[in-house]
Amino acid sequence: MRVLCILLPDFPLKCEIIRNPGVESSRVVIIHGTGSKKLVLDHSPELEGLRKDMTLQQALACQDRAEIVQADLPYYRSAFNRILDGLEGISPLVEGADLGTAYLGADGLHLIYPDDESLIAAVREVVPEALTPRMGIAGGKFPAYLAALNSPPDGHRIISGKTGDFMKGFPCDVLPVSMKTKVKLQGFGIRTLGQLAACPVGPLQSQFGPEGRKIQQLARGFDDTPLYPRKAEEIIEENTTLSSVTISIDTVLVAIEQLISRVFVRISQQGMGIHSLALWTRSYDSEHWERAIRFKEPATDIKRVMSRIRMVLENYPQPGPVEQAGIRVNRLGYPRGRQNSLFKEVRGRDHLIEDIRQLELRQGNPQVFKLREVEPWSRIPERRYALMPTGR
Amino acid sequence: MVQDTGKTLRADAYRPVNVPEPVEVEEASSSSLPLAVGAPRRQAVKAIEDRWRIDDEWWRKEPVLRLYYEVVLESGQRLVLYKDLINGCWYRQSY
Numbered sequence: 001m002r003v004l005c006i007l008l009p010d011f012p013l014k015c016e017i018i019r020n021p022g023v024e025s026s027r028v029v030i031i032h033g034t035g036s037k038k039l040v041l042d043h044s045p046e047l048e049g050l051r052k053d054m055t056l057q058q059a060l061a062c063q064d065r066a067e068i069v070q071a072d073l074p075y076y077r078s079a080f081n082r083i084l085d086g087l088e089g090i091s092p093l094v095e096g097a098d099l100g101t102a103y104l105g106a107d108g109l110h111l112i113y114p115d116d117e118s119l120i121a122a123v124r125e126v127v128p129e130a131l132t133p134r135m136g137i138a139g140g141k142f143p144a145y146l147a148a149l150n151s152p153p154d155g156h157r158i159i160s161g162k163t164g165d166f167m168k169g170f171p172c173d174v175l176p177v178s179m180k181t182k183v184k185l186q187g188f189g190i191r192t193l194g195q196l197a198a199c200p201v202g203p204l205q206s207q208f209g210p211e212g213r214k215i216q217q218l219a220r221g222f223d224d225t226p227l228y229p230r231k232a233e234e235i236i237e238e239n240t241t242l243s244s245v246t247i248s249i250d251t252v253l254v255a256i257e258q259l260i261s262r263v264f265v266r267i268s269q270q271g272m273g274i275h276s277l278a279l280w281t282r283s284y285d286s287e288h289w290e291r292a293i294r295f296k297e298p299a300t301d302i303k304r305v306m307s308r309i310r311m312v313l314e315n316y317p318q319p320g321p322v323e324q325a326g327i328r329v330n331r332l333g334y335p336r337g338r339q340n341s342l343f344k345e346v347r348g349r350d351h352l353i354e355d356i357r358q359l360e361l362r363q364g365n366p367q368v369f370k371l372r373e374v375e376p377w378s379r380i381p382e383r384r385y386a387l388m389p390t391g392r
Numbered sequence: 393m394v395q396d397t398g399k400t401l402r403a404d405a406y407r408p409v410n411v412p413e414p415v416e417v418e419e420a421s422s423s424s425l426p427l428a429v430g431a432p433r434r435q436a437v438k439a440i441e442d443r444w445r446i447d448d449e450w451w452r453k454e455p456v457l458r459l460y461y462e463v464v465l466e467s468g469q470r471l472v473l474y475k476d477l478i479n480g481c482w483y484r485q486s487y
Contacts, residue, residue, distance in 0.1 A: 243408070244449060369407065379446050380456055381485055387407040 002106040003227070005144035006087070006123060007134040008080075009153075011100030012042040014131050015076050016069060029063065031056050032071035032288065041071045070286035074326065078237075084230060086126035090119070095227045103141055105227050116158050138163055140223030146170055163221025168194025175215055181208060185215075193219040238262050239326025244383065245284045246375070247321050249313050252281065253306065254374050254386060255325045260305050261389065263329055273298030274305060275331035279312060283320035291316055298333035356390050366390075412483035417473060419482075426461055426473055426482070435465040446474075454478070460487060 008014070012030050016023045029050065030042040038056035049062035059066070080099055087094045090113075093105025106119060113119040116137050127133045135156035136147025143163045150166075151157035159166050170193045172185045184207070190196050196204075196219035204212030217223070238259040246252065256279065263274065275298045280290040291312050299305045341347050356368050366389035375383045416430030428436045442462040449456045457477035464470055472487045 245452065371409065379448055381410045381487055382408045382412065385409040387409060 001224070001226075002137060002139060003141050003144040004104040004106045004119065004123065005136045005138075005141065005148040006102045006104065006127065007136075007145070007148040008083075008100040008102075008127070008131045009134065010042055010045070011080065011131065012071060012076050013044065015072075015079050018079075018128075018130060019075070023069070027063070027066050028069045029056075029059055029066045030069045030071050031059075032073065071288060072282070072286070073288055073290070074237075074239075074280060074328070083127055083131075087123065088230075090122050090126065093227045093229050095229055101145070103144065103227055106137060120156050138166075138221075140221070141225050141227070142176065142218050142223035143167060143221050146174060149174070164197055164219075167219065167221050168192060168197060172196060172219075175218060177211060177215060181211060181215070184208070236263050236266065236329040236332075237326065239280075239324060241324045242322060244380075245321040245323050247318070248375055249310070251374055252313060252318075252322050252325055253310060254372060254388070256309055256327065257302070257306055257388065259325070259327050260302055260309075263327070264302055267332060268300070271300075271334060272332045273300035273335050274329055275299075275333040276329075277305075278328040278330060279309060280326050280328070281318060281322045282324040282326075283318060284323050285320055287319040289316075289319055298335050300335050353390070360389075410486055412474070412485040415473065415482050415484045417475075417482035419475075424475065426463060429463070429465060429471060429473065429484075435467055435469070437463045438466050438468075439464045441470075462487075 013023070013028070016028070016030065027044045027047055029040055029044075029047065031038045032041045033039045033056075040050055040052055040054050040056065040059050042052065043050045043059070043063075043066070047063045047066055050059050050066075056068070076099055080096060080102075084094055084096045084102060087102060087104055091104045091106065091109060095103040097103060104123070106116075109119060113122060120135055120137070123135065124133070132154045134148045134151045134153065136144045136149070136151055136159065137156070138144040138147045138159040140163075143159055143166070146167055147157040147159045150170075172191060172193060173182055174193070175182065185191075185196065188207075190199065196215060199216060201213055201216050204216050206212070208215065240255050240259060242251065242255055260274075267273070274295060276292065276294040278290055278292050280288065282288055293308055293312055295304075295308070299308075341350065359367050368390040369387035370390045372386050372388050373384070374386045376385070378384050417426045418428040418430070418434075419425060420427055425440065426437050428434055440461055440463050442460075444460050446456060446458045446460065455478070458474040459477060460472060460474040462470065462472050471484055473482055473484050475482050
């Protein structure tokens, strides 16, 4: 299986530079994490001693004058998804393994791209030049990854022939295994893939179990791990910037209710409901907070969705005052069947809401509003109440 | 069943209530107190019943700095006005 690996080094940092060119001349550390645990996601190249996934405390101990930037994961993901969309125009088999690492199945493309060079040229047209992609082609995901890692910046490397010879000089740290296994390998004095490849499979299996056979195969350049292409699913993304920074759950809920309403406007015509969604907020100091919410049965009722969202917001506190909120509906579904309420009052309310919805379909704009308390305690009068469309 | 007209629904039509309305106010040159209000016709201010100040969201780029007055006009009408201390404009708003 021929695989092309595309590595976009320092992808989060480059996304930040594309968004704000001033970042290029600053010494920034991009951090992510929830609660009090903050980890380094990326950093400016001139900041020595830092590495990915080290804690913020460790990073600041090395570089105390670095500028801290909170990671904007939705932005990075959407930028990466756009690249994957472009790659899917080249090959149907595209896997976005991690932010900034993509694999592309290169088998069967020889009629369109007669050689590897023309395939790489096609990929270069899709990936923005500013991201300086490194590429590698080899007979499996792991060797292709190492080829890309070993290629010059903005260049590529094609491995043909004996893959094992190319790989033998790499340290065992590059293996996609747990840290425990890597430490254990070091304990046995096995430091390079060449040494590992030379080990007989029996002793490795007895020490590492099934993983022992796997790492020996990888070290020899055999990787039969299949590509996991992206699922073709409809994702609906909505977000809003709040009119003022808030710490009130009710204000955040009002904003999210609007977003959910917009989603229902799009899907209710098809009789669909929300199966799962990701709820995210961005705080005043750019900190990202995200939670996944799943429904046993697709939710077709905004009240049901909002009650779950309220529960999540109450149970998982925000890291700071909220400035932006958004949802990403990643799974839709059809409800199995819905029985009308037993109670006359509830049926009456449902009928009324249906009538209002029909009226809005005819007129094109919300016609009936309900008064909602937003921040009734606010000293600023226009922040206390708001009118929300009723027919949702 | 009403047919879908294909018009775009503005589901995001979230409307704040009690939004301040700009109003013309003549103010005293020395004290900046309101002397007359021009809504809808010019009326002199008979009395200032109350005055209070709001300093909020000072940490943001656009802080809220308002000086509110509860005034009685010559017709006997009561109004709540405020002067936006950032842009110097006058607004009426129920408080």
